[in-house]
Amino acid sequence: MNCHKWTIPLVLLALFCLPPLLATSGEAAERPAGGEGKRVVAEVGEDGIQRVEVVGGEYYFEPNHIVVRVNKPVELLVRKSGGFIPHNIIVKAPEAGIDFNVGMEGEFKPIRFTPSKTGEYEMSCDKSFLWFESHREKGMKGIIEVVE
Ligand SMILES: [Cu+2]
Structure with a gap:
């Protein structure tokens, strides 16, 4: 039975090849639909406040491109997607009236500011596991775009 001598190598080959494929699809499933990310224009509430909900996970912000109007108050409602990995959301742009570093938790938490410029x-998460690369380097970053 000549064909049987290939059975074992083929099974071994399949076992070696499958885990990376599964790992890749698993990672893709972590990221919400939208692939490269999502651009969202903040909705203005009846109180005149521009609101956007932002969810952070491994390793993304959703949405990751937020458009707000200048000189009008903004409220970002932030939470993390779940799990044990800690995340934060940081914007360091004091020149534009945006300067915060907030830990993300399971419930929505408000971050208020009024962009002046x-x-x-850039918004990003600077958490990392031990000495490994930060979440920002793994793609957990985005843009707050302030427009007229
Ligand atoms: Cu993070």
Whole structure:
């Protein structure tokens, strides 16, 4: 039975090849639909406050491109997607009136500011596991775009 001598190598080959494939699809499933990310224009509430909900997870912000109007109050409602990995959301743009570093938890938490200058400002998570690369380097970053 000549064909049987290939059975074992083929099974071994399949076992070696499958885990990376599964790991890749698992990672893709972690990220919400939208692939490269999502651009959202903040909705203005009846109280005149621009509100956006932002969820942080491994390793993304959803949405990761938030558009707000200048000189109008903004409220970001932030929470993390679940699990044990800690996340935060940081924007360091005091020149534009945006300067915060807030830990994300399971419940929505408000971050309020009024952007005073148009431009694009980076938001990111600086958490990391031990000496490994930060979540920002793994893709957990985005843009707050302030427009007229
Ligand atoms: Cu993070």
